[in-house]
Amino acid sequence: MIEFKNVKKSFGERTILQDVSFKIPKGSISFIIGKSGEGKSVTIKHIIGLLKPDSGEVFFDNKDITSLEEESLLEHRKRIGMLFQHAALFDSLTVYENIAFPLRVHTKLKENELNDKVMEVISALQIEEYIQKLPAELSTGEKKRVGLARALITKPQVILYDEPTTGMDPLICEMIDKLIVQVNDQNKDLTSIVISHDLKAALDTAHQIIMLYQGRVHLSASPKEFLSSKDPIVRQFLSGDANGPMKLA
Numbered sequence: 001m002i003e004f005k006n007v008k009k010s011f012g013e014r015t016i017l018q019d020v021s022f023k024i025p026k027g028s029i030s031f032i033i034g035k036s037g038e039g040k041s042v043t044i045k046h047i048i049g050l051l052k053p054d055s056g057e058v059f060f061d062n063k064d065i066t067s068l069e070e071e072s073l074l075e076h077r078k079r080i081g082m083l084f085q086h087a088a089l090f091d092s093l094t095v096y097e098n099i100a101f102p103l104r105v106h107t108k109l110k111e112n113e114l115n116d117k118v119m120e121v122i123s124a125l126q127i128e129e130y131i132q133k134l135p136a137e138l139s140t141g142e143k144k145r146v147g148l149a150r151a152l153i154t155k156p157q158v159i160l161y162d163e164p165t166t167g168m169d170p171l172i173c174e175m176i177d178k179l180i181v182q183v184n185d186q187n188k189d190l191t192s193i194v195i196s197h198d199l200k201a202a203l204d205t206a207h208q209i210i211m212l213y214q215g216r217v218h219l220s221a222s223p224k225e226f227l228s229s230k231d232p233i234v235r236q237f238l239s240g241d242a243n244g245p246m247k248l249a
């Protein structure tokens with residue numbers, strides 16, 4: 001579904017992505033991991049077309065998106081749903097209207113057709129109870145569900161989660177990890193990409209783990225292969241030890 005081929009990206013003198021290549025299969029859940037500052041967010045910005053590589057190519061559904069003009073980029077972005085760290089809901093709109101919003105902007109559906117679609121995701125994410133509430137009345141976990149419902153309402157082909165659980169308590173983390181799997185299972189062919197520091201979530205949830213290190217893909221493997229890797233950098237990442245061969249800055 002997505003392929004990076006020798007992507008290089010620098011900001012001024014600083015090269016963040018040296019030579020990044022990986023493939024993400026359709027329908028899979030892939031985690032992109034790596035320590036802070038490795039370029040995880042920079043990588044997903046290339047998928048949405050917010051950044052362009054200095055060299056190399058980014059393929060989305062077999063199409064190179066690096067040369068798209070602004071208009072085609074807007075079309076391209078409609079195929080991608082994003083769940084941000086803070087759900088970024090509209091405070092003055094009810095849960096229902098938050099979820100309906102992308103359809104009101106992007107489609108000309110009749111009210112009853114729109115209602116059917118909104119109710120479909122609301123039921124899939126089990127948030128019927130609070131459709132008339134305002135975001136301020138929701139807990140963090142509930143807001144996440146609503147944010148996810150809003151990201152899914154336009155039936156994206158790919159959903160990107162940038163650190164969906166960072167800074168949250170373990171119960172909510174667990175709930176969100178389960179939700180990622182549930183949503184991926186419920187939506188045939190949906191490709192899920194998760195950026196995370198949460199190694200446990202990656203090991204429990206991912207089909208594929210892509211580990212970035214020093215501007216390259218250090219390892220792209222299944223959780224099982226990842227766990228059994230003898231690579232010293234991977235071992236250090238798994239153990240969380242500050243001492244070891246991994247360069248921390």
Ligand SMILES: Nc1ncnc2c1ncn2[C@@H]1O[C@H](COP(=O)(O)OP(=O)(O)OP(=O)(O)O)[C@@H](O)[C@H]1O
Binds near residue numbers: 016035036041043
């Ligand atoms: N638009 C930009 N201009 C200049 N430097 C940038 C820009 N975007 C990112 N960077 C730099 O690129 C590096 C990688 O940033 P990125 O946000 O991708 O890290 P990350 O792996 O997502 O880290 P974290 O886990 O902390 O979110 C950082 O040093 C950052 O300062």
Ligand SMILES: [Mg+2]
Binds near residue numbers: 040041042
């Ligand atoms: Mg980041």
